[in-house]
Amino acid sequence: MKALMMLILLGALSLAASQVSAAVRRFTLVTDALNGTTIWYPPSFTVHQGEKVVLTLINKLDEPHGFNLEDFGITEVVQPKTQTTVTVTASKTGLHNFRCHLHPQHLGGQLLVLPTR
């Protein structure tokens, strides 16, 4: 009986551990021109609080573009026809704007951080 309880406990522990290690979310954000407007897309993405968020930023255009996620202190410039990766821990819930700090007319978007499940 004791051995069975240990097995159940170990099973629960390994399940919890696998949930922690799964809490890395990866997204690819692309800057491109759509009908003459420069945009980041997708314009929104959603994670849960505490998750580690790995963003691959791709610039498909011929000039540098910025990625500024002010609420998390992220400011990057992506050179033409290149990509870069930024990592942020989604420590704060709510809707957090991201934008290109180099071009005010360049459409950005929002990162929605939901409370922990």
Ligand SMILES: [Cu+2]
């Ligand atoms: Cu831009």
